[in-house]
Amino acid sequence: xxxxxxxxxxxxxxxxxxxxxxxxxxxxxxxxxxxxxxxxxxxxxxxxxxxxxxxxx
Numbered sequence: 001x002x003x004x005x006x007x008x009x010x011x012x013x014x015x016x017x018x019x020x021x022x023x024x025x026x027x028x029x030x031x032x033x034x035x036x037x038x039x040x041x042x043x044x045x046x047x048x049x050x051x052x053x054x055x056x057x
Contacts, residue, residue, distance in 0.1 A: 001039050003017055006027075006039050026047075027046070
């Protein structure tokens, strides 16, 4: 997915995405030869799953 698609899905700004990426809080990204950044759907879903708060069992 593109950075634009990622931001739209989470309703965040591009600057927020790049801030998260700078402090390694964004999902794993791929940098294409043309400099564009992409996020694989599987990495996005894993990242979202890791954000879930786990309640007591």
